[in-house]
Amino acid sequence: MISQRLEQQMAFIIEVDKIKQIYRRNYVIGTDRHETDAEHSWHLAIMAVLLSEHVTGYPVDILKIIKMVLIHDIVEIDAGDTYCFDAQAGMDKEARERTAADRLFGLLPLDQAQEMRALWEEFEQRVSPEARLADALDRLQPLVLHYKTEGKSWRLNNIVSAQVRERNKRTKEIAAELGQLVEQIIQDSIARGYLRESK
Amino acid sequence: MISQRLEQQMAFIIEVDKIKQIYRRNYVIGTDRHETDAEHSWHLAIMAVLLSEHVTGYPVDILKIIKMVLIHDIVEIDAGDTYCFDAQAGMDKEARERTAADRLFGLLPLDQAQEMRALWEEFEQRVSPEARLADALDRLQPLVLHYKTEGKSWRLNNIVSAQVRERNKRTKEIAAELGQLVEQIIQDSIARGYLRESK
Numbered sequence: 363m364i365s366q367r368l369e370q371q372m373a374f375i376i377e378v379d380k381i382k383q384i385y386r387r388n389y390v391i392g393t394d395r396h397e398t399d400a401e402h403s404w405h406l407a408i409m410a411v412l413l414s415e416h417v418t419g420y421p422v423d424i425l426k427i428i429k430m431v432l433i434h435d436i437v438e439i440d441a442g443d444t445y446c447f448d449a450q451a452g453m454d455k456e457a458r459e460r461t462a463a464d465r466l467f468g469l470l471p472l473d474q475a476q477e478m479r480a481l482w483e484e485f486e487q488r489v490s491p492e493a494r495l496a497d498a499l500d501r502l503q504p505l506v507l508h509y510k511t512e513g514k515s516w517r518l519n520n521i522v523s524a525q526v527r528e529r530n531k532r533t534k535e536i537a538a539e540l541g542q543l544v545e546q547i548i549q550d551s552i553a554r555g556y557l558r559e560s561k
Numbered sequence: 562m563i564s565q566r567l568e569q570q571m572a573f574i575i576e577v578d579k580i581k582q583i584y585r586r587n588y589v590i591g592t593d594r595h596e597t598d599a600e601h602s603w604h605l606a607i608m609a610v611l612l613s614e615h616v617t618g619y620p621v622d623i624l625k626i627i628k629m630v631l632i633h634d635i636v637e638i639d640a641g642d643t644y645c646f647d648a649q650a651g652m653d654k655e656a657r658e659r660t661a662a663d664r665l666f667g668l669l670p671l672d673q674a675q676e677m678r679a680l681w682e683e684f685e686q687r688v689s690p691e692a693r694l695a696d697a698l699d700r701l702q703p704l705v706l707h708y709k710t711e712g713k714s715w716r717l718n719n720i721v722s723a724q725v726r727e728r729n730k731r732t733k734e735i736a737a738e739l740g741q742l743v744e745q746i747i748q749d750s751i752a753r754g755y756l757r758e759s760k
Contacts, residue, residue, distance in 0.1 A: 365740050371611050372742070376709060377605060379590045382600045391578045401581045404603035407631050408577060412570050412673060425624045432606050474611060510575060543563050544586070 367471045373467040380439045387445055387515050388507045396428040399435040399443065402503065406431035409499045416537040420491035430485045430496040430552025433478055437462035447525055459486075501530050504539060509547050522560035523552055566670045573668040579638045586644055587706045587714050592604055598642065600604050601702065605630035608698045615736040619690035627748045629684045629695040632677055636661035646724055658685075692734040701739060708746050712755025722758035 364372075381403070385396040410427045435443075440462035444455045467479040483494045506525065508516055516526070526548055534541020551557035563571075580602070584595040585721020591704045609626045634642075637659035664676040683692045704725065707715055714723070725747055750756035 364738055368615070368742060369611075370736055372705070374606055375604070375611065376590065376705065379604065379706070379709070381603075382589045382596065383592065390581045391575065393582065396601060397581065398597075400603045401597060401599040403608070404580075404599045404631065405574070405578065407603070407606055407627070409574055411628055411631065412574065412669070413567075416567070425627070427608070428627055429610055432603065432610065438562070493673060497611070506571070506575065507578070510578070539563055539567055543567060547562060 365479035368414065370469060370471045371474070374466070377466065377469055378436055381436060384435070384438050384443050386443055386504070387519065388504045389511045390513055391507060391510045397507065399438055403432055403435055404539070406434075406499050409503060410496070413499065413537070413540065414495060416539050416540050418493060418496050418536070420494060422491050422495060426492045427479070427496050430481050430492065431499065432506070433482060434485050434496065434500065436466055437468060437482070445519075446529060447519065450518050485498065488532075490554075491536065494532070498530075498533040498536050498540060502533065502544060505530060505544060505547055508549050513551055516551075516557050518560075522558045523548055526557060528549075564735060569668060569670045570673070571725065574644060576665065576724050577638065580635060582643050583634070583637050585642055585703070586718065587703045587708045590709045591705060594668065596706065598637055602634055602703050605633075605695070605698050608702060609683065612698065612736070612739065613694060615738050616690060616694050617735070617737050621690050621694060625680070626695050628677075629680050629691065630698065632681060633684050633695065633699065635665055635731070636644045636681070638665060644718075645728060646718065661730060675677060682751055685730075693731070697729075697732040701743060704746055708750050711753070712750055714754050715750075716736055719757075721757045722747055723759035725750075725756060734746055743751070 382400045383397050384399040386399060386402055389395065390397050397434065408426050410424065410431055414422055414424045414427055414531075437459040441455070441458040444451045452489070463479060463482055467475045467482070469475075470478060484490055485496050488494050488497045500517055515521075530544045530548075533544050552559045581597050581599045583598040583647055585598060585601055586655050587596055587597050588594065589600070600661060604629050608625065609630055613621055613623045613626055631753045636658040640657035641652070643650045662678060662681055666674045666681070668674075687696050707713075729743045729747075732743050745757065748757050
């Protein structure tokens with residue numbers, strides 16, 4: 363018989379398989395299929411490995427950033443994906459996600475539940491350099507996918523450039539060059555007709 | 562303008578989006594949809610975070626294990642998914658995957674290309690404790706999904722218990738309790754009729 367500890371770990375690992383059934387607004391490059399939260403989280407983790415060096419002015423703990431991005435969307439298993447440009451749905455998002463975090467992280471052994479919950483809270487608060495980079499990547503990754511799918515999701519949802527700039531405005535504060543990349547993608551998206559410029 | 566270094570990093574990050582279009586033999590729990598390589602890699606990374614403590618007798622570098630599982634299937638973008646029970650396709654797998662590794666990791670700046678390539682080689686060789694755990698998780702994760710989808714993929718592909726035991730036989734050497742978990746899942750799968758017992 364396996365220990366209760368491993369049983370709890372496996373209960374969590376099996377439960378979070380459901381994140382593969384949560385579809386986001388953006389598309390996988392070269393397809394008409396929406397990306398799943400699991401795929402998005404994998405992509406963020408790869409970006410964290412490769413791009414954490416761009417954080418300016420602070421030493422960062424890469425392992426912490428990776429853990430954060432791996433678990434940051436798990437709450438959507440219960441709370442659903444809230445579209446980032448939907449102000450209405452955003453209003454009770456925090457309460458829904460906190461209840462989800464209680465249930466989901468609560469499946470784990472206490473020490474791991476506490477660690478994962480604290481990482482999720484830190485990500486949500488965006489206070490530490492690690493959380494600020496994780497948050498910037500969580501905005502940069504869909505920006506790149508929107509750009510590489512010719513702005514399909516932006517056009518379907520009537521998104522304009524001011525909204526995209528607003529959403530990515532803090533990136534330059536944590537990683538100056540990633541901020542330049544964001545602006546370059548926005549400008550090129552406007553020039554190519556993928557994103558409508560707001561006057 | 563962004564640096565050549567960031568351009569190379571982004572070229573890799575965009576190219577590996579294709580891993581979301583590589584479908585594996587196993588199903589996502591509760592669905593009739595095959596899992597993608599990106600989803601599988603995300604799940605392995607979560608398992609690495611939570612289960613690395615079960616490695617017996619060696620200190621392990623969790624960050625290294627996570628990086629390994631995040632990138633271990635990237636070569637399948639060029640080489641395709643080789644079904645683990647397909648001996649024929651397995652014969653030229655190594656050559657196809659090495660060529661893929663040259664091209665894909667070669668997109669990165671040299672230092673990161675070398676680091677990722679070395680991690681992939683280490684995973685493939687299975688010599689270090691980190692690589693042996695990553696490999697054990699890469700076998701345990703589909704085992705759990707097969708079990709939780711009532712052995713659908715095993716039945717469709719005429720897989721018997723001896724093949725599953727053979728495929729997971731090394732798990733107990735790197736993590737004794739995970740080895741017990743493997744045996745428990747196999748026995749219960751046979752008892753429930755998900756997996757045919759080989760005499």
